[in-house]
Amino acid sequence: MSNTRAEAAYQRSLTAFKNPTLDLLHGRYAPFVIAMLSIMFTTGRTSVAIADAHAEVGESVDQLRAAGYDEDDRRLPGGTAREICRYWVKLGWLVPQLEDDTEVYRLSAHAVGALEVAGRAGGTTGRVSRSRVRTLLDAVDRLARDAESDPAERIARLKEERATLDGEIARLERGEAEPIDDEQLLEEAENVIHLTRELPADFSRVAESIKAMQRQVVAELRRDVRPTGEILREYLEAGQHVMQATAEGRAFDGALRLIGSPEHIDRLTTQLHTLLAQPFARLLTPAQRIDLDAIGRLVEQGVQEVLTAQRRASQVITSQVRTHDPVRDRQVDDLLRSAMSGLHDWMQTSKFSDRVEPIRSFSVAEVGHLRQTLDDLRPPGAPEPLTESDDVEFIDADTRAWGGPRYRELEEYVGTLGDEFDLAAAFDGADDNTRRPVDLLGLLEIAHRNGMTESDSVSVVETIRPDGTSRRFAFGSVTARTAKETNDD
Template sequence: MTNTRAEAAYVRSVNAFKTPTLHLLHRRSAPFVVAVLSLLFTADRPAVAVADAHAELGEVLDELRAAGYDEDERRLPSGSARDICREWVRAGWLLPQIEGDTEVYRLSAHAVGALEITGRTGGGRARVSNSRVRTLLEAVERLAGDAEVDPARRLARLRQEREALDAEIARLEDGFAEPADDEELLEEAENILHLARELPADFTRVAESIKAMQRDVVADLRRDVRPTGEVLREYLERGQHVMQATAEGRAFAGALRLIGDPERIDALTEQLHDLLALPFSRLMDAAQRDELQAVARRIELGVQEVLTAQRRASHVITGQVKTHDPVRDRQVDELLRDVIAGLQAWTSTSSPDAPVTPVRSLPNAAIRHLRQSVSDLRAPGRPAPLTDDPADVEFVGDDTRAWGGPRYAELEAYVAGLGDEFDLGDAFEGADDETRRPVDLLGLLEIAHRNGMTESERVSVVEALRPDGTSRRFAFGAVTARTMREHDHD
């Protein structure tokens, strides 16, 4: 008979060891991986440029190989620093990203979890302390209180808490304040460090869940064949509410209400600074003091990492939706499948060392000019020269000239009889109907500008008559023009 409980426990253990976290710790070179990752990535340095990571990893390799650590059972990995980082990316410990114009590495949630496990077991004193037990009891008590639905029992609990607070206030008002033991304060500080070590992995898991949701949305969008309008409505809404699309994101949104206030982070930083100035902090080693001082910075960087992932996911989803074209996407997919099929066919018939001729340039398209006429493209002869004599101009009907430009000759003759100065708006209103077209108003303004005019803040309104009998009203700054006499030409 099969032991079902044993099988279930064994399957859970096998699945756990398949995760990148335990796979990292199970490797022979796990001490080297953990040491390098802890050196490259710190609370103040969550992202490292790829070139810098390769250079620093190469220096660590040279130092350890020179010290002889490559000869014992904890063998160092072979290959260059670039090859090692690529292997870590494939294993899921490093995440390559583009930030600005620089490619950087970030720790995955699995790598952060592995570092947290080794830091908890290798550093500090892992023990059952009063602080940890009290934290557990208070958490259970708070959960039970929040889940309580009986108003009477909740009131009784609140009154009990108020009585305890009143008693503490009375003792302090009487001047009695029992000093805390340094050993107890140290336990409290170690408990804070224990809780703080779990935060980076939690933040990274939230960011990775958002990125995974982003990839799923983009993949679903490429496979979507629904109308673009329906796709836009659904996916834009998911992009705007990306934080609520995952369980980790919803949990983070609730926690952000507690830690997202900059004033709260500043207050936390000040409190940690004051704690490190107390006598009990001398019982902590230098690493613990640095870690305690960096708690606020860890929280700030974790929140920033998650919000950056949220903004990037919203931007990517929105951009994909705006450029969504199912027909084009299918064409691209078919083209890629054809390329992959051709590559497989070529590799099946060629040797591994067969040379590949690169395509250095694309062929030029041979495009020629198409004739637009079947007749001879050469003109039969030069056209007759134009003449300046108005008498030679012939108009076909009155409508041809009526829809033309200003009648300069008529306008200049009309202006010559208006005296030395005249108001341009009044002059236009008094002209004949044939010279009161909109274009004639422009011609009259041109003549006034050429002869000299003065503008004022007053507004003139005139009504122009178009050749088809309709009228249009124009408003412009009032203009006083003068008439050019014969002596003005001299």
């Protein structure tokens, strides 16, 4: 049996009232919620630190209770400010986020829409003005023009518009321009303010649709048991084209071409400042002047909010894809389920005073030596001691020349320099075969071992490499002793 018109309308109404926006507006504490959200969140304050929000809500509740607003029919919610804000988060009116390592609250799209509805209902009543009717007619005319598929008809429309513009230009050139009445300008300014009131909710809906798409992609990825190689391209594409994944994102992408560039926003801000300096602006109320002046910032903040959500979603999806491992995820899930099952069994038999000693570190396996071969069953022994350098036979003299410092020759040479010597002068006086760069390091090591004194002056020496090339080094002047001094008790 098909539904009647009344049943269909009632079903649509039930669906509409499940929307958090209407739930907020017709809730028991709706006036208090709207008042608090409108105080905390303004055009220049789109996010509030969680600690600050709790403090502001708590202070406002205390002031209202002191004024007697909680005496009749419980108009104010009970509980602490933290509990009130957490409840708003649960209902979808506030969205907790992390910004610059600080936890903040932001208004959800539903809350922004509810504030807009309450603002219109509590403000001045909308009027059927020339400006609003013209906006409607222009929008219909633009829709009809864009939907027209006949080229001849579109050309005729464009020629008609060009003729109208030419006629207007001719009248201005003849000096026949008529000044526009201030009342009409005021109507148009009110219409502009009316059109911009829904922008914050629209921007928030786009950002939240992107976040919802991100959560859906991540959830699907975690449930996907295919190998990573098969799903890598699919999900990386989703991260790169995140703006095209939702209807709200595609609509915003088109609008971004009109308002996204800094030049367009700067032009909009300049035009608004010019309008506020016109004579008709004196007819605007202080609230209307603030709203008109804030349009540029409103657009800029909304664009930034959406682009931030897009960038964050792309980063999260890409990061999840790169670290995706179905086998590991399955093992982690099994481990968590096992832990939850064990905790459930323990809770059935444990007492309130029972304690579980946490595992603070994992045990480490003590492995002395891993056998590498099986042909020798004897346990491995200690390695043979190293032989003296004199017993080592080098392939040729050139190989030895490119080796490390010649400590024996350097120590013998240092023994002939007296009690103290300047290290740079000593190095310059050494034989050519002990004036390599590594021998300079060896001489510094011997000086440090025997005792040395550094000064602020700089010494420069020239070293000779085994291939005959030279290289200069500079270092702080060093006065070294021949033998290390010892203290006799």
